[in-house]
Amino acid sequence: MANSSFNPETQTYNSPRPPIKLPTSFDLSLTSFIFQSTSSFPHQTALIDADSNETITFLQLQSLVSSLAYALRHRFHVAKHDVVLIVAPNSIHFPICFLAIVSIGAIATTANPSFTFNEISKQVKDCNPKLIITIPELYNKVNPFNVPLVFLSQSSTSPKCSYYSDIIKNYAEQALNSNNNVTQNDVAALMYSSGTTGTSKGVMLTHKNFIASTLNFTADQDRYMEGRNVCLCFLPMSHGFGTVLSLAQLRRGNVFFSMAKFGLEKVLGAIEKYKVTHMFVVPPVMIYIAKQGMMMKNKYDLWSLKQIISSAAPLSRDLIQTCSHILPHVEIFQGYGMTEACGKISLENPKEGSRLSGSTGTLMPLIQSKIVSVSTIKPLPPNQIGEIWIRGPTVTPGYFNNLEATKVGIDEEGWVHTGDLGYFDEQGQLFVVDRIKELIKCYGFQVAPAELEGLLLSHPDIDDAVVIPYPDVNVGEVPIAYVVRASNRTITEEDVKQFVANKVAHFKRLRTVTFVESVPRSVSGKILRRELIQKVRSKI
Template sequence: MAPSSFNPQTQTYNSPRPPILLPTSFHLSLTSFIFHSTSSFPHHTALIDAHSNETITFLQLKAHVSSLAYALRHRFHVAKHDVVLIVAPNSIRFPISFLAIVSIGAIATTANPTFTFNEISKQVQDCNPKLIITIPELYNKVNRFNVPLLFLSQSSSSPKFSHYSEIIESYAAQASNSSVFQPDNDVKQNDVAALMYSSGTTGTSKGVMLTHKNFIASTLNFTADQDRYMEGRNVCLCFLPMSHGFGTVLSLAQLRRGNVLVSMAKFELEKVLGTIEKYNVTHMFVVPPVMISLAKQWRMMRNKYDLSSLKQIISSAAPLSRDLIETCADILPHAEIFQGYGMTEACGKISLENPKEGRGLPGSTGTLMPLIESKIVSVNTKKALPPNQIGEIWIRGPTVTPEATKVGIDEEGWLHTGDLGYFDEQGQLFVVDRIKELIKCYGFQVAPAELEGLLLSHPDIADAVVIPFPDVKAGEVPIAYVVRASNSSLTEEDVKQFVANKVAHFKRVRTVTFVESVPRSVSGKILRRELIQKVRSKI
C-alpha cells in the first residue's frame, strides 16, 4: 500500500512521487532550457511529420528555430512582449514556431484552426498580435485583421506572403551568429511565454498567461515518470491539437527529454495505426473518443497493423469508463492504459496514474505530479477536508500560472480549479464533477454562456439555455432549450444551422428543444444545474 500523501497538520496533499529539481538560473528561456537538455545528442531525430515524412534532428531543429527567431526580430520587427498568433494544424513546424517566438521574449498564443473567423477575431482583438503564423488554407480566416502573415507551407494558389521555407533558407547564416541561445539573451524565467486561451466559467474567453518557468517546470513534470524509471528514448505520437494547451506541453516535454515527436495533423484511426507501425511509436496521448474509436473499429483492422511497439496510452480531458479501459486492454494487452488530470492554468498535468505501482482504481486520475500540492476545500464552509470527502480541488506549484486576477488564485498561491473531487488514503485523486458550467466535448471546453449569447443574437429567439448532455463518444455535447419570439416559426434545424455557421464543430448544439420559458432565479440567473438534473433523470 502506498504511503498517504495527506498532511493533517497543513491539511494538504503532496505528491508521493520523488521530487525533481528545477533550474535556478533567473536568466533562462524555455527554448534555451530545451536545447541545453538535448545538446548531447544533436544528430538524434527530434521531429517526424506523419503526413509528409519530413524528419529533422535536434541540430536541425535548433537551426530552424534560430533562423525563424532571427526573422521574427529583423524581418517582422517582433520585440520582447509582442504577441505572435499561431493558427495552424499540427505539423513539425508548429513547435518550431512556438520555440522561436518565446526564444526572443515574445509571447506565443494559439488558436484552433477549426475556429471560425468570428472566434479568431475575438482572440485577435484581445491579444493584438504583431504577426500571424498560419497556412494558406486558412487565409480567408485571417486575412482581414491587417496583421502580417507568415505561411508554414506553400501553395500554388497562396497569396504572395512570407513562407517558412524561404525564411529558414534566407536567415540561416545570420541566425548562426545570433544571440538567441546565449546567456545574455534578455529573457527571464518569470517572463510571460504564452497566452493560452481557455474558456472561463462565465463563458468569456480568457487568455491564461504562462511563464517560461511554468513551461520549464511542466516539461520536467510531464515526463518525470519516464526519467524516474530511466526509460530509453521514446517515440511519442501527437495528434492532439498543438493549439491546445495539452498538445503544446506534450510536444515540448517530449523534445526536452530527447524523445522523438511524431506529428499528425488530425486523428484518423487507420492512419494512426499505420503511423504506430511505421515509426515504432511507444507512447500515445489520447482523449476518450480515440479510445472509443479503437474499441469499436478494431475488429475490422486487427490483422492489418503491427502495434507491438506501443507501450503506453495515456488519456486525459475526461474520465474513461472501466469497461472501455478493459476493452482496449484486451485489444492491446502489451500496452499500459491509464489516465491523468490537468488544466491550462496548471500548464499541463496535475495528477497521473502510475501503472508500475499497480492497477488503477475505477475513476482515479492517479497521484499528484512531483511539483504539485493540493487541498480539497468544502464548497460550503471553505475548510480543508481530509481523505474521502468531496470538495473543490485547489492546487499550487511552479507549473501554475502566477496570474491571480483572472483565474481564481488566492493570496497564498492556491488555484481554485472549479472542479469537485477527493483523495483516498493512498493519495489517488478522483475528479467527480465540475463546479464550473463548462461542457467538455471531445476534450475541448465549450462555454454555455458563449452559445447562449449567440442564440440570443437571433431575432427569432427570446431566451435560451445551453447545458451538457452525456455522449458516449464526445463525453458531453451541448444541447439547447430555446424560447421562440412571438409569432416565430423557427425550427430546430434553423437553430442548429445558425449556430453551426458561427462556431467550431465541437461547439455546435446537437439538439434544440423549444420551451415556454427558461428556469431562472429571482435575481435572473439561469438555474442550469436544476435543468441538467431534470434532463438526466429522464435518461
C-alpha cells in the same frame, strides 16, 4: 495503507512521487532550457512529420529555431512582449515556431484552425498579435485582421505573403545573440481557455511554468530510466496539452511524431512503421479503439507500443478494460490536467498502485492540492468530495488583461480553484467525479455555455436561452439548448442550429434545440443550469 500524500496539519495533498529539482537560473528561457538538455545528442531524430515524412534532428531543430527567431526580430520587428499568433494544424513546423517566438521574449498564442472567423477575432482583439503564422487554406479567416502573415506551406492558389520556407532559406546563416534578456518569470504564451468560469480567456503561462511542466510531464520516464521513446501526437498542438506534450518530449530527447489529423488506420500504420512507444489521446479515441481496434489490430504490428495515456475528460473503467483486452501488452491509463496548470495535475502510474481503478492517479511531483468543501470552504480529508484546488510552479500567474477573472479563479495564496469536484483516497489517488464549473467537454475540447447562450441571444427571434451538456458515448458531452422564441416568431430548430453552426467550430454546434416558455432562473436572475441538467438526465 497509510496515505503518505496527505498532511493533516496543513490539510494539503502532496505528490508521493520523488521530488523534481528545478533550474535556479533566473535568466533562463524555455528555448534555452530545452536545448541545454539535447546538446549531447545533436544528430538524433527530434521530429517526424507523418504527413510529409520529413525528419529533423536536434541540431537542425536548434538551427531552424535560431533562423526563424532572427527573422522575427529583424524582418518582422517582433520585440519582447509582442504577441505572435499561430493558427495552424499539427506539423513539425509548429514547435519550431513556438520555440522561436518565445526565445526572443515574445509571447506565443495559438488558435484551433477549425475556429471560425468570429472565434479567432475575439482572440485577436484581446491579445493584439503583431504577426500571424498560418497556412494558405486559412487565409480568408485571418486576412481581415490586417496583420502581417507568414504561411507554413504553399499552394497553387497561395496569396502573396511571406513563406516559412523562404524565411528559413534567407536567414539560414543568421543566429541571434543567446542573450535576449528573457527571464523565467516572463510570459511565454497565452493559451486561451474557458478556465473555471465564463467565456474564453488568455491564460498567461511563463517560461518557468513551461520549464516546470516539461519536467513534470516526463518525470516517470526519467524516474524509471526509460530509453528514448517515440511519442505520437495527433492531439492539436494549438491546445495547451498538445503544446506541452511536444515540448516535454523534445526536452527529454524523445522522438516527437506529429500527425495533423487522427485516423485509426493511419495511426496504427504509423505505430508499425515508426515503432511508436507512447500515444497520448482523448476519450473519443479510446472509443474508436474499443469499437474498431479488435478488427484492425491483426493488420498491424503494434508490439512497440508501450503506453496509451488519456486526458481531457474522464475514462470509464469499462472502456479502459475493453481497450486493455484489445491491446493486452499496452499500459492504458489516464491523467487530469488543465490549461491553468500548464498541463498535468495528476497521472496514474501503471508500475505502482491498482490498475483500472477509474482514478486520475497521484499528483505530479511539483503539484500541491486541497479538497475544499463547497459549502463551508474548509479543506477536507481523504474520501470526502469537494472542489479541487491546486498550487505549484506550473500554475498560471493569472488571466491576460482580466484582473477580475484572476481574482475569482486564483486566491492570494496561489491556489487555483479548478471548479472540478473530486476526492483523494487513502493512497493519494485523485478521483474527479463532477464539475462545478459549467463547461461542456466535447471531443476533449472545452465549450462554454455562456458563449453559446450569448450567440443565441444575438438572434432577433430568440428572447432567452440556456445551453447544457448532454451525455454522448462517442464524444463525452454535446451542447444542447433550450430556447424561448420571441413573441409571434416561427423560428425552427433547424434555423437555430444552422445559425450557431455558421459561427462556431464543429465541436460547439448544438445537437438539439428544444423550445420552452421560460428558462429556469433564480431570484437574482442566474440560470439554474444544474437543476435543468438533473431534470434532463433523470429522463435518460
